[in-house]
Every structure is written in C-alpha cells, then in structure tokens.
Amino acid sequence: MPENPNETKLVNFAMANSTRRKIINFLENGSRSTGEIGEIIGEATLDFHLRILQQAGLAELEEETVKLSEYGKKFLKNKTGKAEERTADFSQARPVEIVEIRQLSPCIVDSSKLRASANMVPPPGGILKLLEPLFPRSNYSDGKNSLIIQKGEIITTIYGSGKISIRMIKNENEAKEELESLKSTINAAIAKGVAPAPRKKVRVELMELYKYLPQTNCGKCGEQGCYSFAIKLMARQIALDRCTLLKEPEYANNQEQLQVLADYI
Ligand code: SF4
Structure with missing residues (x-):
C-alpha cells in the first residue's frame, strides 16, 4: 500500500472514477487486451484511463495487454476484506428512533427555507459509516464522524453522537416526513442484519x-x-x-x- 501521501492521492484520484473502477474490477479475473477493455468502456477515453491507472501503480500495460499490478491485486483484496468486515459489524446494530424534532431559524442561504434539529437514539456511533450506502447521495466524513445525505434540495447531517440537522425544508412537517423516511430506511436495513447493498450509480449532470x-x-x-x-x-x-x-x-x-x-x- 502506498505510504507516500502523493501516491495515496494518485490512487484515490484513480479510484474515484467509475470507469476506472470498472476497468479494475474487469481485471480482477486476469489480464485483458486493450481491445476487450475498449469494448466495455469505449475507445475514446481508453488511453487516458489506462494511463491514470498505471500512474497510480494499480495496473500494468505490456504491448496490448493490461493486467493488475501486485499492488492493484492487494488493493482489491483489501477492499473485499473491508466489505466482509462491514457485514459483520452491521449485524450488531440496533433499531433507531428519531426524537426531539425542533424547528430552528431560517436557513442562512435561503431565508424562505427552514432548519430543524433532532436526535437519533441510540446514537449511531461506529455504524454511521456503514449507513452511507443506504442513501443514493450521501457522503461520510471520517474526521467529523458525520454522514451528509442529500435529497433534492434537502440536506440532512447525522453525527455519530446522534445529533441530526436538517436544512432547506419548507416547514416542520416536511422535516418530520424526511426524518421518518430516514428512520424507516435505516431500520429496514438493520432488520435484515446485513450490510447495505452498494449504492446505485447516481448520474451527475x-x-x-x-x-x-x-x-x-x-x-x-x-x-x-x-x-x-x-x-x-x-x-x-x-x-x-x-x-x-x-x-x-x-x-x-x-x-x-x-x-x-x-x-x-
Ligand atoms: S468557480 Fe471560479 S469563477 Fe466561479 S465563483 Fe468559484 S472561484 Fe469564482
């Protein structure tokens, strides 16, 4: 695994792109010709994506054949291992309730919209990160132990402590509906006792x-x-x-x- 921050950045950059993730997954079962990869992702940007994967040390190109590097193989193995850990951890989670919903002042950026706060009990703590795949547009921050969920204009932030902030809502009822839907989504996944399925790709325009x-x-x-x-x-x-x-x-x-x-x- 890269220890140099610049190398880590290259790997993060390479794997942040869905086309490159597709290539890496395609290579998991062995080397492929550039033609085969081109058929899957299209020829137009093939060279560009392969160059980035090579620069990140994830893939190697010899003549017309592409294969995972030793580091690329370790990277995939590590990812799979983490997925298995997630399943085990998620099965320990307990159903949540959302309480103390309070309407707060108007939003700073749009005074026609409101902010509200609430609390999740029990606090999600360490399982917060595992909830990320449940929501099509969400972003977990390790540093803040917070999960930001975007749904239309509404932004909901859940903290590991259980505190919830919801912004850009029309009124308190809308906040209650959103939080009820949030609770149902989380509790349905907890009831299954398994890690959430990978998120569907969301197209960004x-x-x-x-x-x-x-x-x-x-x-x-x-x-x-x-x-x-x-x-x-x-x-x-x-x-x-x-x-x-x-x-x-x-x-x-x-x-x-x-x-x-x-x-x-
Ligand atoms: S994107 Fe660039 S041009 Fe636009 S506001 Fe930001 S800094 Fe200014």
Whole structure:
C-alpha cells in the first residue's frame, strides 16, 4: 500500500472514477487486451484511463495487454476484506428512533427555507459509516464522524453522537416526513442484519454542478468563469476547493451540495 501521501492521492484520484473502477474490477479475473477493455468502456477515453491507472501503480500495460499490478491485486483484496468486515459489524446494530424534532431559524442561504434539529437514539456511533450506502447521495466524513445525505434540495447531517440537522425544508412537517423516511430506511436495513447493498450509480449532470457554484465568474479559481470550472470539475480536472468563494459562510449549503455531488462524478 502506498505510504507516500502523493501516491495515496494518485490512487484515490484513480479510484474515484467509475470507469476506472470498472476497468479494475474487469481485471480482477486476469489480464485483458486493450481491445476487450475498449469494448466495455469505449475507445475514446481508453488511453487516458489506462494511463491514470498505471500512474497510480494499480495496473500494468505490456504491448496490448493490461493486467493488475501486485499492488492493484492487494488493493482489491483489501477492499473485499473491508466489505466482509462491514457485514459483520452491521449485524450488531440496533433499531433507531428519531426524537426531539425542533424547528430552528431560517436557513442562512435561503431565508424562505427552514432548519430543524433532532436526535437519533441510540446514537449511531461506529455504524454511521456503514449507513452511507443506504442513501443514493450521501457522503461520510471520517474526521467529523458525520454522514451528509442529500435529497433534492434537502440536506440532512447525522453525527455519530446522534445529533441530526436538517436544512432547506419548507416547514416542520416536511422535516418530520424526511426524518421518518430516514428512520424507516435505516431500520429496514438493520432488520435484515446485513450490510447495505452498494449504492446505485447516481448520474451527475454538468448543469447541476453549475447550479450550485456561486456564479459570480470572479475567476479566482483560475478559470474564465463558473461554467468553465463546472466543466473541469465534471472531468475531475480541478478540485472543488479551488473555488475559494465556496468557503464563505453564505455558500456553505452550496459547498455541501457540491461535495456530495463530486463524490459521484
Ligand atoms: S472561484 Fe468559484 S465563483 Fe469564482 S469563477 Fe471560479 S468557480 Fe466561479
């Protein structure tokens, strides 16, 4: 496994893309010709994706044959091992209740929408990470032990402590409905006692990324404007944090929405 942070970044970057994940999984059962891989992912971007996998040390290319490197094999094995651990851990979880739902002040970014808070009991603690695959658009943060779930405009954040914050809601009833649906989804999975199925791929559209950018065209990211930035973001050629305006409090909601979306590009 790479110990150098730059190498780790290369691996993370390589595996963040669904096409490259598809190639790596395709190679799991042995080497393949570039033609065979091209048939699956298309010829247009084949060289580009293979180059990134090689740079990350995950795959090797000899003449027209591609195979997993020793590191690539270990990487896949490690991933499978983690999936098995998840199943075991999830089976220990207990059903949850959501209590103390309270409406709070209007949202900072859109005063026509409201924020609410609630508590999950028992607190999800260590199983929070395991809940991530249950929601089509969600993002778990190890550092904060929090899970952000995006559903339309609504953003719900669950913390390991049990605290829940829900934003961009129309009224308290909408918050209650959302939280009830959240509870049902979690408890249905807990009742099965197995790790959630892998998330379905969520298609992210260019205009969806653009919609959440500040749209000031200030150029601070080094791009001509927000639309150019969205194109590069979509192509994974630029990092979200290059848009410095998103760090301003007034764009906090936009940043969270984009963070979740960027996970699915
Ligand atoms: S820094 Fe952000 S707001 Fe400014 S042009 Fe770039 S993407 Fe748009």
